[in-house]
Amino acid sequence: MEKFQYGYFDCRNRPPPILVKHMQNDRISATAAQKLCLFRLFPIIFNDFIHDVPSMIVYKQLREILDLVLSIPFRKQWIPVLRDLCIGFHESMLLYFHTKMVPKIHFVCEYDKIINDYGPSIRQWCFRYEGCHAYFKKIALRSNNFKNVPKMLATRYCLKQAFKLSQLNRMKNLHYAVRITNTQRTSFTTQIKNILLDHFGRINPEKDLIQCNKLFHENVEYYRSSVYVLDLRDPDEQPxxxxxxxxxxxxxxxxxxxxxxxxxGYDESLCSWEVKSMDRFSLMDPHHMKYYYKGLDIYELKNSSFVSFTARFTLY
Known part of the structure; x- marks a missing residue:
């Protein structure tokens, strides 16, 4: 696990190493974002032996539940499927981990009723609250200030937000580029040169073009070599x-x-989409890449490329 190379976006939520004491206490010391990252990449990180573990069915059932719960929009036709998955997950937990049954395991069985009554549960989750709670907890422990702690935390957070807004200037500038460099004519392949020629006409790439490694466009981060979901294929809703x-x-x-x-296709054992580059290059406006705003990382495994995310997309 320590040697696993996380991608650009997943590296921010890289979970800490799992120690022996964590296994003995049945608890991993990590934030909610780090635990979610570990859960999503679990089949890829431990792909060498997960096929021989009978209890892996528990993970697959929970992964399918999470994909449905985090989906926006959520189809009403998925509610019976979600109910069956929750019941199957509960039975699998009783079969393989009956000593680990906690109230949260029973709460999972209520997801279908909650979504049916109140809509997609992702609109009600407390993930950002957990992130803010971790930040305030860290500040409270490191400051050693126990006099009027709420005022101290509120002041620190306001100063942090003011600093971010003054640096990025997001309210005035919708484009924020990082590591801007000049382009070199030799860095483009013949196919890409033809695409630039068809769109821009005869230009000098070294004078008329500049490039960057990272671009913030309307508060969405785009990074070179990262993967984004453009659209869904009409018949089978394949990304x-x-x-x-x-x-x-x-x-x-x-x-x-x-x-x-x-x-x-979708790899059931790795819970990831297998993709392959066919050198189908094209020029695209950033406004046309808004289907799914999160950047994804590619992981190479057994001479194949995989993309993993926790959500299920639908055309309506």
Whole structure:
């Protein structure tokens, strides 16, 4: 686990090493975001032996439940499926981990009723609360200030927000680029040169184009080599993935050179989508990449590429 190479976006929530004392206490010391990252990448990190573990069915059932619970929009036709998954998960826990049954395991069986009465549960979750709670807890422990703690925490948080807004200036500038460099003519392949020629005409890439590694566009972060969901295929709602190859700017406007990946299929054992590059390059406006705002990382495993995320998409 310590040698596993996390991607750019997952590296922010990289979970700490699991020690022997954690296994003895049945508790992992990590934040909610780190635990979610570990849960999502669990089949990829431990792919060498998960196929020989009979209790892996518990993870797969919980993973399918989480994919449905975190879906927006949520189809009403999924409620019976979610109910069956919750019942199956409860039975599997009784079979394999009957000594680990806690109240949260029983609460899972109520998801279908909650979603049916109040809508998608992701609109009610407390994930951001957990993130803020971890921040305030860290500040309270490190400051050693026990006099009027609420005022101290509120002041620190206000100063932090003011500093961020003054640095990024997000309220005034919708584009914020990081690591801007000049482009080199030799860095583009012939196919990409033809795409630039068809769109911009005859230009000098070294003078008329600049590039960056990271772009914040309308508060969405785009990073080179990361993968984004462009759309869904109409018949089977299979995601269409695209990998950003270059982030270019011409005449005060940013453009993406993307590679539309071929979606091979969903790998049940790894709970991930297998993708493959077919060198289908194209030029795209950032406004057209808003289907799913989160950037995804590609992981290489057994000479194949996989993309993992916790959500189920639908066309309506």
């Amino acid at each position: 269409i993935f695209a990998q950003i190859i270059y982030i270019l700017k011409n005449n005060e406007k940013w453009w993406f050179i993307i590679d539309t990946l071929e979606t091979i």
